[in-house]
Amino acid sequence: MRIAVDAMGGDYAPGVVVEGVANALYEYPEIEIILVGHSGKIAYYLEKYGIASHPRLSVVHAPTVVEMSESSATSIRGKKDSSITVGAKLLKSKEADAFVTPGHTGATLAATKVIVRTLPGVNRPALAASMPAYSGRFLLTDAGANVEVTPMNLAEFAVMGSVYCEFLYGLENPAVGLLSVGGEDSKGNDLTKEAFKLLELAPINFVGNVEGNTVFEGACKVLVADGFTGNVFLKTSEGLANSVKYWLNVIYRKNPVRMIMGLFNKRAFKELKENGSSEAQGGALLLGLNGVCIVGHGSSTPRAVLNAIRLAGECIKFGVNDRIVEKIDRLHKIIDEYEAKKNIAEQDEK
Amino acid sequence: MRIAVDAMGGDYAPGVVVEGVANALYEYPEIEIILVGHSGKIAYYLEKYGIASHPRLSVVHAPTVVEMSESSATSIRGKKDSSITVGAKLLKSKEADAFVTPGHTGATLAATKVIVRTLPGVNRPALAASMPAYSGRFLLTDAGANVEVTPMNLAEFAVMGSVYCEFLYGLENPAVGLLSVGGEDSKGNDLTKEAFKLLELAPINFVGNVEGNTVFEGACKVLVADGFTGNVFLKTSEGLANSVKYWLNVIYRKNPVRMIMGLFNKRAFKELKENGSSEAQGGALLLGLNGVCIVGHGSSTPRAVLNAIRLAGECIKFGVNDRIVEKIDRLHKIIDEYEAKKNIAEQDEK
Numbered sequence: 001m002r003i004a005v006d007a008m009g010g011d012y013a014p015g016v017v018v019e020g021v022a023n024a025l026y027e028y029p030e031i032e033i034i035l036v037g038h039s040g041k042i043a044y045y046l047e048k049y050g051i052a053s054h055p056r057l058s059v060v061h062a063p064t065v066v067e068m069s070e071s072s073a074t075s076i077r078g079k080k081d082s083s084i085t086v087g088a089k090l091l092k093s094k095e096a097d098a099f100v101t102p103g104h105t106g107a108t109l110a111a112t113k114v115i116v117r118t119l120p121g122v123n124r125p126a127l128a129a130s131m132p133a134y135s136g137r138f139l140l141t142d143a144g145a146n147v148e149v150t151p152m153n154l155a156e157f158a159v160m161g162s163v164y165c166e167f168l169y170g171l172e173n174p175a176v177g178l179l180s181v182g183g184e185d186s187k188g189n190d191l192t193k194e195a196f197k198l199l200e201l202a203p204i205n206f207v208g209n210v211e212g213n214t215v216f217e218g219a220c221k222v223l224v225a226d227g228f229t230g231n232v233f234l235k236t237s238e239g240l241a242n243s244v245k246y247w248l249n250v251i252y253r254k255n256p257v258r259m260i261m262g263l264f265n266k267r268a269f270k271e272l273k274e275n276g277s278s279e280a281q282g283g284a285l286l287l288g289l290n291g292v293c294i295v296g297h298g299s300s301t302p303r304a305v306l307n308a309i310r311l312a313g314e315c316i317k318f319g320v321n322d323r324i325v326e327k328i329d330r331l332h333k334i335i336d337e338y339e340a341k342k343n344i345a346e347q348d349e350k
Numbered sequence: 351m352r353i354a355v356d357a358m359g360g361d362y363a364p365g366v367v368v369e370g371v372a373n374a375l376y377e378y379p380e381i382e383i384i385l386v387g388h389s390g391k392i393a394y395y396l397e398k399y400g401i402a403s404h405p406r407l408s409v410v411h412a413p414t415v416v417e418m419s420e421s422s423a424t425s426i427r428g429k430k431d432s433s434i435t436v437g438a439k440l441l442k443s444k445e446a447d448a449f450v451t452p453g454h455t456g457a458t459l460a461a462t463k464v465i466v467r468t469l470p471g472v473n474r475p476a477l478a479a480s481m482p483a484y485s486g487r488f489l490l491t492d493a494g495a496n497v498e499v500t501p502m503n504l505a506e507f508a509v510m511g512s513v514y515c516e517f518l519y520g521l522e523n524p525a526v527g528l529l530s531v532g533g534e535d536s537k538g539n540d541l542t543k544e545a546f547k548l549l550e551l552a553p554i555n556f557v558g559n560v561e562g563n564t565v566f567e568g569a570c571k572v573l574v575a576d577g578f579t580g581n582v583f584l585k586t587s588e589g590l591a592n593s594v595k596y597w598l599n600v601i602y603r604k605n606p607v608r609m610i611m612g613l614f615n616k617r618a619f620k621e622l623k624e625n626g627s628s629e630a631q632g633g634a635l636l637l638g639l640n641g642v643c644i645v646g647h648g649s650s651t652p653r654a655v656l657n658a659i660r661l662a663g664e665c666i667k668f669g670v671n672d673r674i675v676e677k678i679d680r681l682h683k684i685i686d687e688y689e690a691k692k693n694i695a696e697q698d699e700k
Contacts, residue, residue, distance in 0.1 A: 071536075134596050144531060147539040181494060181581040186421075189497040189578045212585030216593045228539045229582055231531040235562030236583050240590040243566045244622070246484045251618050258618065264611060268601045272594070 001030055003312050004096035007037030008065040008083040009103025010300045014038075017102060018045035020305025025054055027306065031313055032056045034096055036087045038063060062086040065103075068298055072106030076114050084108050088115040091291040098312035100283065102296030102305060109145050112286060112293050119321055121328040122288035124149065126157045127227070127295070128164055129234055130281045133216050139165045140223045141287060144231035151194035152335075154178070154224055155202050159331045160287040161222040162204040163323045167315070169221065177210030177220030179229060185209065191226065199224070201338055203330045212236075245273070282307030285315060288324065292316055351380055353662050354446035357387030358415040358433040359453025360650045364388075367452060368395035370655025375404055377656065381663055382406045384446055386437045388413060412436040418648055422456030426464050434458050438465040441641040448662035450633065452646035452655060459495050462636060462643050469671055471678040472638035474499065476507045477577070477645070478514055479584055480631045483566050489515045490573045491637060494581035501544035502685075504528070504574055505552050509681045510637040511572040512554040513673045517665070519571065527560030527570030529579055535559065541576065549574070551688055553680045562586075595623070632657030635665060638674065642666055 005021055007014040014037055021033050035042060039061040046052040046059075062083040066074045075084045084103060088111040090096040101108050109125070118125055126142035141161040146153065158176050165174040178199055180188040185196060187209055199206045210219045212233060225233060248269065252262030282304050283296035292315045296308045315321075355371055357364040364387055371383050385392060389411040396402040396409075412433040416424045425434045434453060438461040440446040451458050459475070468475055476492035491511040496503065508526050515524040528549055530538040535546060537559055549556045560569045562583060575583060598619065602612030632654050633646035642665045646658045665671075 071534075132593070134593060147531060179582060181497060181578055181585075184421075192578075211589075212582045212587075213589035213592065216589040228531055228542075229579055232529060232562045232579055233582060233586050235531075236586045237562075237590045239561075239563035239566040240587045241594070242563065243482070243484060244591070244594050247622055248618075251621050261614060261618070265615065268598075268608065268611070271601050272597055 006101035022049035075107035098292035102300035154195035174221035180209035356451035372399035425457035448642035452650035504545040524571035530559035
């Protein structure tokens, strides 16, 4: 199993990435790593973490980097030799079975969409993010890849999310909810109302509309949204979580007694923080891409890099993409049949 | 100043509402209250809180109630004699200067839109919700009144929000942000990209796109969104806040030592909860309505009812609606001029 890893991605590259790769080589003997990045800048860290001449490691030189501040199009229009673009090409040519990057999400999306393309039957790839609920986690899809979508896109996201959720959380036929503004069927905007009808037909366990509060209580295991609303959902959760951290800090600095109490609570607060952490997930799979691509958080730690590599390996082994193709095919057949029947019924009426 | 109050609205009506009204009568000698609701059901509580023959209190009988589980259209199609519909009619006929309800938001919106109508120049009323930031608060508009909007609607929400924010938080020319999926001007969906251009022209302090996380850090004081996205933002914040409460509960019940620590932290956690509480606000103003209407939370306490009545009184005194009319007029003049100039330039080119 050969996994290409973008050594230059993320805020602490390449040191943090190489450290994660070194740990992955040690932990997973079945995995070969292709490090993609500026070979000169990587060399020091390869020595430092003792993997400079590791038999299961190779380095592919990519002279440039798409910086976090640059636009998404940079990966395909400007820097065509960036670590992201080179990584995507390795995935396309099957020299790599998967590509892991803790880098620029937008640039990775743009490059993989153009170079790797989507799976048969899939119109748009979607970003699947794992998020914490009261107990366990749920999968948000699309977390921000597509700001404008059709109802059919949402149906595809739902099917792909359902397959990925089965694999990721080991759940059978997970509950799929549509992010909307009210629990009733009739609530929502034009897009979600149309999507609702398709989701009812789709080969998934559709539980209807779900709201931004009830999803945390466990209303569904897959939350379907367009990339705009999904991204707002993701960022708002992050913002509120950071607010609580900030408020707790203020409250526990109010007076000396509180400060001492705060010290006693450190372990408890650390557990609270762990609940929201994405480190254990490592990254988000780009659902629907014709190849396994995991995008990690820009501030990924070595542990997150290790887990992203593990996740990539598991996605290959489990055959996530084959199952997606199969179920997307079923979705389209069901919808086509439904449309055909509807047309006949309409003609009969006339 | 006569304020109509929906005695039947909210989860604990009419007891909680009457208690809040009794306190308001005591605290604000300049306010007259018109209680709207089932007179038979209210009578007991009027006696209980000692205001049965209060000189500044009158009761208007409304035989039915729109239950929280009923659809929004009930207030205008089904129960035309409900406390919400009767309250809206009092506002329309100017028998009341304001209407306060802790009841059904959707039903109130539907009834007031049809009966009270919007201010001159305003196309759609919007729900303005006050939310907690790291320090201070910010105003979200629209928090859920309009699931489908035009860019021009968003520009009107921004102007109305700016005026209301000046009044509510005592800020001059508050920073107005557009809820989107990236800080850069170019980010967003078709709707926000078009709205962005109008907001740049609008007579407000527009600071550009704002994301769901940075708004809590203080990126803006007025957050503009369509009602669908705004409602997702509101509910997601609520959901995440409840999650933290839940997680803290689990963490502090893990073992006896933790449970004792939890007891010591009670006061601190109460302060944390206060940060997110909407009790002090009392309710959300329906911006752009041709009359002052405050919608409270369904689970309003007597304190929240009191504060909603106070807020209604202040909105009347400050003349929020006059200022909105004035500034909306300026908005439309600016946009019209801009469009005219653009048309001339385009014709010149031909």
